Each structure stands twice: as C-alpha cells, then as structure tokens.
Amino acid sequence: MKKILVTGYNGFIGTLLVKLLKEQGYSVVGLDTGFYGPECALFQADTEKDITILKRDSREATEKDLEDIYAVCHLAALSNDPLGKINSDLTYDINYKASVELARLCKKAGVPKYIYSSSCSLYGKAGDEALSETAEFSPITAYAKSKVMSEQELLPMGDADFCVTSLRNATAYGLSPKLRLDLVVNDLVGWAVVTKKIKIMSDGTPWRPLVHAEDIARAFIAVIEAPTETVNKQAFNVGMDSENFRVKEVAQMVGEVIPGCEIVITGEHGSDSRSYRVDFGKIKKTLPNFKPQWTLKKGIEQVYEGYLKYKMDEEKFNGRYFVRLRQIQHLMDSGLVNSNLYWKK
Numbered sequence: 348m349k350k351i352l353v354t355g356y357n358g359f360i361g362t363l364l365v366k367l368l369k370e371q372g373y374s375v376v377g378l379d380t381g382f383y384g385p386e387c388a389l390f391q392a393d394t395e396k397d398i399t400i401l402k403r404d405s406r407e408a409t410e411k412d413l414e415d416i417y418a419v420c421h422l423a424a425l426s427n428d429p430l431g432k433i434n435s436d437l438t439y440d441i442n443y444k445a446s447v448e449l450a451r452l453c454k455k456a457g458v459p460k461y462i463y464s465s466s467c468s469l470y471g472k473a474g475d476e477a478l479s480e481t482a483e484f485s486p487i488t489a490y491a492k493s494k495v496m497s498e499q500e501l502l503p504m505g506d507a508d509f510c511v512t513s514l515r516n517a518t519a520y521g522l523s524p525k526l527r528l529d530l531v532v533n534d535l536v537g538w539a540v541v542t543k544k545i546k547i548m549s550d551g552t553p554w555r556p557l558v559h560a561e562d563i564a565r566a567f568i569a570v571i572e573a574p575t576e577t578v579n580k581q582a583f584n585v586g587m588d589s590e591n592f593r594v595k596e597v598a599q600m601v602g603e604v605i606p607g608c609e610i611v612i613t614g615e616h617g618s619d620s621r622s623y624r625v626d627f628g629k630i631k632k633t634l635p636n637f638k639p640q641w642t643l644k645k646g647i648e649q650v651y652e653g654y655l656k657y658k659m660d661e662e663k664f665n666g667r668y669f670v671r672l673r674q675i676q677h678l679m680d681s682g683l684v685n686s687n688l689y690w691k692k
C-alpha cells in the first residue's frame with residue numbers, strides 16, 4: 348500500500364484529498380499545524396480516522412517524517428491573498444521557503460514524488476485570452492508571488508529519481524468539512540442564503556477559472572498515479588475550459604439556483620485587478636485519468652444544500668471560523684500563536 352503524506356491535510360482541500368486517498372486504498376500521513384481546528388468545521392468528518400497524524404509546522408518537518416513515503420502532496424500554506432497582508436514575510440516563509448526546504452528533504456530522503464499545490468493566481472492580471480502553462484506570470488499579491496517563487500525553485504529540482512509536479516489550481520469552491528467562505532462561489536452562495544442579496548464587491552467583470560475542491564483532489568491522485576516521465580518538472584493548470592466565468596456570471600448562476608435573490612454590484616473594490624482566463628488543455632491531454640466530476644452549477648447546488656443542512660446563518664457567515672484571515676488574526680490577537688505563527692507552548 349503506497350504511503351502518501353498530505354501537508355495541510357486539515358484544510359478545505361486537504362480533508363477532501365485525504366478522504367479520496369483513503370477510499371482508493373492509499374495509506375495516509377497527515378501533517379498540519381492545525382490553524383483551523385474542530386471549531387472551524389462546518390460539519391464533523393472522519394478525516395483523522397485510520398491516518399497517521401503529525402501535528403507539525405511545515406517549517407519544522409524532518410527527514411524522519413518522510414520515511415517510506417511514496418508521494419508528498421504539499422498543500423500547507425497561508426492560503427489566500429488577504430493573509431499575505433498580515434505580514435508578507437510569513438507568506439514567503441511558509442508558502443515559499445518551507446515548500447522548497449521540504450522538497451530538499453524529500454529528495455534527500457528518497458521520496459519519489461513531490462506535488463506542489465500552486466495556483467492560477469500566478470497569472471495575475473491578464474486579458475480575455477485563455478492562458479496556458481507557458482504564459483507569462485504576472486503575480487499581484489504576496490500569495491501569488493510566493494507560488495511563482497516556489498515553482499521556479501521546485502521544478503528544476505526534478506530528476507530521474509525525484510519527480511516534481513506543480514498543480515496550478517483554479518479558484519476552488521464546494522462543500523468541505525473545513526469550509527472556506529473566502530472563495531468567490533462559497534461566498535456568493537453565503538450572501539444569497541443569509542441576506543437574499545448576492546453581493547459583489549468588484550464591478551463583476553473579472554474572469555475566474557473555477558474548480559470544485561474535490562476535483563483538485565482528483566488531480567493530485569492523477570499525478571500520483573501518472574508515469575513519472577509525463578509529469579516530472581511539469582506544471583499543470585487544474586480545471587476545465589468550460590469553467591472560466593466572469594464574477595457576475597457566477598452571481599447570475601447563484602441567483603438561478605437560489606430563488607428570490609437580488610444581485611447587488613457594489614463596485615466598492617473597483618475593477619478587481621486579478622482577472623485571468625485559463626486554458627486547461629494540457630492536463631486533459633497529459634493526464635487522461637484526471638476526470639473532473641463537477642460543474643459550477645452542480646457545485647452551487649451542493650453548497651446551497653450544505654448551507655441549508657448545516658444551518659449557515661448570519662453569525663456563522665460573519666464569524667471567524669470559515670474566513671482564513673479572521674481565524675489567523677484571532678489566533679494572533681488572543682496570543683495562542685506568536686507573531687511568526689508558531690503555537691505558544
């Protein structure tokens with residue numbers, strides 16, 4: 348049974364990846380520092396059942412953690428743009444330096460595969476043309492820059508014995524035990540359920556490629572299973588060509604699924620400078636085992652039903668548990684972690 352180490356296993360995508368890996372018969376080791384504990388769960392799941400847990404900061408991973416590991420799926424990160432604003436150095440330390448250091452350790456320990464969770468946000472501001480993996484980077488935030496810097500050091504590390512792949516995920520949506528509301532689809536459905544108003548802060552024109560978090564998990568598994576020569580030193584956009592939308596189109600679709608809502612375009616954030624359409628031809632062609640199962644419409648329906656079932660209300664919607672920046676700020680303000688985001692002993 349192949350052993351897979353998932354860093355960030357206790358997050359939005361990680362919990363879904365662990366579930367799929369277990370279902371497919373892999374043995375799983377989860378490494379996570381635990382910023383989003385049980386209080387940050389929309390619903391309880393058995394993520395930790397039958398896996399080995401390393402409650403560890405990725406900056407403190409050791410070679411021993413990597414014993415007998417076949418592949419590392421590296422998801423642990425400060426996972427969005429606003430988090431980079433607390434202290435951009437932390438975003439670089441965790442998302443970039445620790446990712447490269449972990450890959451070095453993997454190489455030393457003889458781990459055959461390392462799969463990095465990158466992001467389409469490294470394309471930053473682009474026009475209406477769909478961008479393939481060879482497009483220029485134009486990262487706008489510390490978060491996006493940390494993904495570019497990581498890829499630039501990680502991919503050249505690949506060799507005959509060490510396979511390195513970067514998955515440039517589209518913006519995720521969907522239901523997960525560790526829900527995130529700071530993602531456009533989950534957020535717009537939240538507005539609709541809680542206020543009956545679908546509120547867009549930008550002018551609604553930016554392009555966003557969207558993908559269900561579970562399909563991102565499927566992409567990781569497709570890379571684990573792919574022959575090394577097809578994925579080594581390669582970056583793949585993760586999503587589907589049909590799933591590029593303008594934010595206002597997403598809002599319209601949310602309005603079609605949830606009756607009686609009004610779309611409000613506040614425009615208070617102006618024309619969001621992050622806008623990119625993405626070409627997903629490479630992953631489709633190179634990884635035929637990657638079979639995404641969600642479309643935006645189905646995903647909106649899933650999230651809507653989940654919010655009704657788990658009683659999404661104003662308190663939850665406006666609270667800290669499902670918004671990464673608020674939870675991290677809380678951990679810092681309450682002194683649970685120090686200014687470098689290490690837990691206080």
Ligand SMILES: NC(=O)c1ccc[n+]([C@@H]2O[C@H](COP(=O)([O-])OP(=O)(O)OC[C@H]3O[C@@H](n4cnc5c(N)ncnc54)[C@H](O)[C@@H]3O)[C@@H](O)[C@H]2O)c1
Pocket residue numbers: 354355356357358359360361378379380381382383403404405406421422423424425426427441464465466467515516517518519520525527530671
């Ligand atoms: N969700 C998206 O739309 C999206 C899109 C593209 C890329 N990604 C990338 O995928 C990965 C997972 O995203 P997510 O949405 O599940 O994020 P998330 O915030 O829900 O999960 C991240 C997990 O990593 C853990 N973590 C953070 N810093 C850590 C550290 N220093 N040491 C150990 N654990 C740490 C957190 O505790 C959390 O459980 C991230 O690398 C993110 O940048 C996400």
